[in-house]
Amino acid sequence: MLANAADRASRSLFRVIATDIHFWIPFAVLIGGFVLLDHLH
């Protein structure tokens, strides 16, 4: 029961983060940074 509740809660948490546009801005910038770094290397 407790494990299920924790699992449900973490899934809900990640859903809220994934639907937050604020998350995707830094995430996209980070991916861009990795691509640039790889290119420079």
Place this chain on the structure above:
Amino acid sequence: MKMNRVETETSAVVPSRMLPTRLRTLQALGIFCGFAAGAWLGGAEAPIKLVNPDISPITVSLIMVFGVFLARWSVPAFIRGTSQVHSDVLQAPHLVVWAVLAGCMWAVANTLTIYAIRNVGLSIAFPLWNTNSLLGIFWGFLLFNELHFAGWKRWLGVLGGAVCMFGGATLLAIASAHQAAPGKAAMGILAALGAGILWGTMYVPYRKAYLTGMNPLSFITFFSVGELVTMTLLAVGYRGATPLWHELVGARAVLFWLMLGGFVWVIGDLFQQYATKYVGISRGIPLSNTNQLWGLLWGLLVFHELRGGSQTVYAQVAGGSLLMAMGAVAIALSSATEREHSSWQDAADREGQRYGVENEYVRAGLEGREMQKGKITDKTAATPGTRSVLDWLLMLVTTFLFAVLAAMARLPHMEIALGWAAALVVTMLVLLATCGIALWRTTRFR
């Protein structure tokens, strides 16, 4: 379970606003933290100057990050105890993801600066990545209601100050560049701009965390996880595990200086986090960018850099320093009005509702005070100041490691003005003590 609130509860929004006197106190505190951050972030460059330039920049960065990691766990344990970190995570678990994301961004940006300096030299690279403050102002305005209802005078103060500091940084960087940049200019400029964009955007997670009420001391612990993992992956990926290990073993005489640099940097970053929390990213970032001025002071006075330079160089240093100081003062005098602060609170309420964070937790964080336990439903809030066995263990292990590394450390043969070094260290310690006491008295390090 706490996290269930994300989908089941909606926090009640309390319409009352912060007292004007409290707001003014917090603004002044944030500005003070911004200046202290500049001194400590700039001071972090000093131990690194003692390191042999033969060591690969990625390895230097990795060793510094080890020092940063140790500091980011032991300093919070010393100040408030790790139980506070646990309590913060239970209140706002989503911020762990944000902190790790910010740490990853820092590591990538820091590595990019190495490529930038190598390709275009410090004089071009530094001002380019210092554009992070302009980007910070943009994100602060767009995403977190900063500078809303601020009036044209404050807009002028913040934007004009940031532009002034950018000009000053350019002059200082040109003056302190020792070597002409080799080719690959486009790549270097791209790397420097990339670092600026990453660092400017890294403040989005910072602001997100502090609007939701998280304690900077808790945020930096998870930040360091993203930082260390990313930096280790980059170092192993680019250098190879065996050559990296050999380089680390070969560098044992300078490990202490690099890790000390990381430790000092963390103190500066901690002040920067508090500045971001209490004055926002649009003002906090430019203020902590005064670190360039302090780095220059260390270089000029302690390491005799620019000695025998031309009059043009000294004019650039004087002009750049003056411009940076004027910019910082302009920003410091443009603190948020009550009306602007109420739009920050709107952004905070929005965050609290989205992530189901307790309203009292959000408000207490924004007002820099402890939560009123009667007002919160969660009983996990730890009593501040209590330390567990884990806290003492963290402090002991860090002290022991630094003592061992100090015993192995060697001072390089170079001319150092010890008198000036002592004066700058004393200044930094005075800033640490006064700002630390102000933070304790006003917010109890909230």
